[in-house]
Amino acid sequence: MSFKIAIIGAGSVGFTKKLFTDLLCVPEFRDIEVALTDISQHNLDMIKAILEKIVEANGFPVKVTADTNRRRALEGAKYIISCVRVGGLEAYADDIRIPLKYGIDQCVGDTICAGGILYGQRNIPVILDFCKDIREVAAPGAKFLNYANPMAMNTWAAIEYGKVDTVGLCHGVQHGAEQIAEILGAKSVSELDYICSGINHQTWFIDLRLNGRKIEKDELIAAFEAHPVFSQQEKLRIDVLKRFGVYSTESNGHLSEYLPWYRKRPEEIARWIDMSDWIHGETGGYLRHSTETRNWFETEFPQFLASAAKPIDPAKRSNEHASHILEALETGRVYRGHFNLKNNGVISNLPADAIIESPGFVDRFGINMVSGITLPEACAATCMASINVQRMSVHAAVSGDIDLLKLAVLHDPLVGAVATPEEVWQMVDEMVVAQARWLPQYADAVPAAKERLAKSSVKTREWAGAARRNVRSIEELRAEKSALKKAV
Template sequence: MSFKICIIGAGSVGFTKKLCSDILKVPEFTGIEIALTDINAHNLDMIRQIIERMVEVNGLPAKVTATTDRREALKGARYVMNCVRIGGLEAFETDISIPLKYGVDQCVGDTICAGGIMYGQRGIAAMLEFCRDINELAEENALLLNYANPMVMMTWAAIDHGNVRTVGLCHGVQNGHRQIATALGAKGPEEVDIICSGINHQTWYLDIRYKGRRIDRDELVAALEAHPVFSVQEKVRIDVLKRFGVYSTESNGHLSEYLPWYRKRPDEITNWISLDEWIHGETGGYLRYCTENRNWFEEDFPKFLEEANAPLDGPRTDEHASWILEALETGRVYRGHFNVKNNGVIRNLPDDCIIESPGFVDRFGINMVEGIELPLAAAATCQASVDVQRMAVRAAMTGDVDLLKQAVLHDPLVGAVCTPDEVWQMVDEMLVAQAEWLPQYADAIPAAKERLKDPKVKTRDWAGAARLGVRSVDELRAARAEKDKSADEGHGLGTKVMG
């Protein structure tokens, strides 16, 4: 087969390596072109060397190109993968630090909450440029596979306003699937069947079958609470499971910031989180993780380059991308969980929202399983986020500052912590701090600066309830060595499942 795949944001070396390795393992795809593009020329060159080495060592006729010119990379592409983080760590830091001044303690800040909403404003502005170029330069009816967060907002904008055929992809369902299988004592996730549905990062395991036997809430609660790792790391998820009757795909830290109950009182946050790994609730945990690992591109590059010398004969990962492309091109059916327009798939969520739900892929496209109904508590939680997402997408499209502030005001955690005056001032502060990535708000930034000269509310210098310091490269190296040792001794189970 001969077609072109463009990866935007390919400078995320480890993730791009995984995606390309999976794609090159599809037997029919050996003659494709992979076009890598990123604004970071150094990282782009590293990933180019790795993918070229894979192709050379395995004697594949595939073509690898790399350019910082996105439009050049998109020419003639049948598939486009979006893996960008607009604003990088500089903008991400303000997604976390400014809300903390107003009492909003986030672990990740990439989905909703104050940080996720502003991340969406930056991302949507860029997404529209990507879509314009795709429509102009890529193959007709090209498919955009969006991996970038905030998943719902980015996918929603691409479909409704970018007019590009788009599917959003996330690995939260797979991670939780592996965790459930481990808790139940299964040999692997292949022994456990699931139906999972909702919206991205608030998707729910509606039906779990272990060797064909249905697992109810009480059995799953017992299994998770009996597990020496999950019982410590997943207190929020287990509590929600007990109250809602269904388990969430998302880790403790992710889930805790999408709800109004677990992070609103600083003195109680530590009751619900675990600090053994960032993803389980640490204040600004994902920012710390990304900051620490920024320099590990250099550390990991020789290892990745050496690994690229190995034959491509191992199994593929469970990232959706290669399996979707294989199904579309060969007709071999693939079942997964995809982010698409609802259009009646989930009966008790709005038709216009972006859902994450089961579907099957073949030559005819992505075919969703219709007629799903969420438990009322799960649906109510999703609906609150959908309303925030809808407002945030429309604000990003119009540059409407009032609507943006209304979206943040209605966010579940922000609303549990902040007054309206605090929300209005916080958003002004974030707009000013992130102005260079927010072209749609250019005309509104001067007024926001003026308002901040006479602030209505006092802020505080607060690091959050559970902030950990950024480790040096030497400290990271020692920690990784200890982690590898623990894994070898059989004690790294929880980290491996969610890593």
């Protein structure tokens, strides 16, 4: 088979390498063209060198191109994959820093909460630019696979306003399933059958079967509490499991910021998180991790390049959905996964316009969702709170309505548990002014926001958060990696 795949935001070097390697694990895909595009020529040069090394080492006739001209990269593409981070780490730092001034302590801040909503405001205009290019220069009927967060908002905008065939993809379901398989003593995750449904990052394991045997709530709780690692790292998720009766796919740190109960008091945060790794609830944990990863990659690039000169092992193909979806669409080999699409009645107790994450099957006829799912009421209620925020956020991002944006942030569960309306109004003004260069739709609103900030009497504080760690230096990272190798 010979067709073109374009990857937007290909400068996300590690993730792009994984997607590329997965694609080449499909025997029929070894004559494809992969077009890389990014705003950073430096990052494009690095990832192109790595991918060409992979191609050379395996002797495949794959064509790899790299171009900062996105429209040129998308010409004739049958599939387009996006993994962009609009504003980079600079804007992301404001997503964490400014809400902390108002007492809002986020672990990740890329889905909802104050940071995730502003992240969506930066992303959605760019996503719609992608969609315009796809409609105009990509292959007829091209499919857009969005990996970029905020997943639901980006996918919602691409479908409703971009008018492009779009599916949102994430790996939270797979990671949750791996945990459950481990605590239940399965030899591999293939022994576990499950139905996960909800919305991205708030998806719920509503049915679990281990080798055909149904796993009930009490058994799952006991298995998590008996696990020497997860019992400490996933305290909040286990508490939600006890109260809701089902396990959430999302990490302890992520889940903690989507709910109004666990991060609203600084003195309570330590009770529910674990500092062994960023993902378990550390303040600004993903920002620190992303910064360290970028610094590490820049410094260690020669080693990354050298490691690319190895034969591809199809047995090590990852569980990222993209390559499996394309394989099913192109070959007819059926793939079952969990996909982000418009609900349209698939989940009976969520709105039709919401972007849900739920099971589906892929073949030559497309992605076919499993319908007739009803979430437990508590899960549906929690999802609804986020869906309402997402809907307002998308419409604000498209219209440039700063008042609607403020209402979206006000209705965010964690923000509403911590901040007053006056604080929310000022915080949004501050974030929009700080990120104005990435928010063209709010250009007319920025001068008035600056005036309000100059006159405001709402008090703030400089606060690092309840559980902050410093970014580690390259030397510290090397020392830790060396110690881990010796321990093994």
